Amino acid sequence: MMRSDEASSRRDLMAYDAVAKFFHWLVVVLIAAQFVIGWTMPDIHKDTRPDGLIAWHLGVGATLIAVVVLRIVWRFTHRPTPAALSPVLSVVSHITHGLLYVALVVVPVLGWANASSRGWSVRLLGLLPYPAIAQTGSPTGHAMGDIHGVLAWVLFALIALHVAAALFHRFVLRDRIVQRMLP
Numbered sequence: 001m002m003r004s005d006e007a008s009s010r011r012d013l014m015a016y017d018a019v020a021k022f023f024h025w026l027v028v029v030l031i032a033a034q035f036v037i038g039w040t041m042p043d044i045h046k047d048t049r050p051d052g053l054i055a056w057h058l059g060v061g062a063t064l065i066a067v068v069v070l071r072i073v074w075r076f077t078h079r080p081t082p083a084a085l086s087p088v089l090s091v092v093s094h095i096t097h098g099l100l101y102v103a104l105v106v107v108p109v110l111g112w113a114n115a116s117s118r119g120w121s122v123r124l125l126g127l128l129p130y131p132a133i134a135q136t137g138s139p140t141g142h143a144m145g146d147i148h149g150v151l152a153w154v155l156f157a158l159i160a161l162h163v164a165a166a167l168f169h170r171f172v173l174r175d176r177i178v179q180r181m182l183p
């Protein structure tokens with residue numbers, strides 16, 4: 001017969017299903033690609049064309065939007081088993097995850113608005129066009145590009161906090177929280 005703490009530990013490890021884990025790690029890969037592309041692509045000016053790394057940034061961003069939407073839908077329809085955390089860590093975890101989800105939606109949507117204001121096409125997998133969400137030449141749409149850049153750094157900070165928390169759980173608290181999302 002299994003002891004109750006062993007059963008709880010096993011339940012915590014099975015908290016996220018394979019689909020949730022897939023979406024999590026796919027978002028990690030897409031975000032990593034976006035940051036690398038974003039840091040290495042040329043600056044965008046008035047007459048910049050969406051070629052090369054800029055086109056890649058748009059394509060990965062379009063994919064990221066679709067995957068994050070699917071991830072959010074999955075998360076709301078497939079709630080994981082709550083982790084056994086202290087009340088303080090539980091609140092901090094919920095706030096951090098909430099901010100991550102908001103940033104994962106807002107940052108790419110702002111980039112999409114900026115691309116729309118430049119008359120650039122945003123396409124999922126290079127095929128399915130997304131509708132323009134800002135008029136071509138829109139000063140607001142152009143400003144969204146600046147906000148996109150700033151909030152990308154906020155997203156980066158949130159990701160760093162998320163990774164630091166995972167390392168804290170693994171090496172300081174020595175609990176099994178990190179294993180819940182490992183493949």
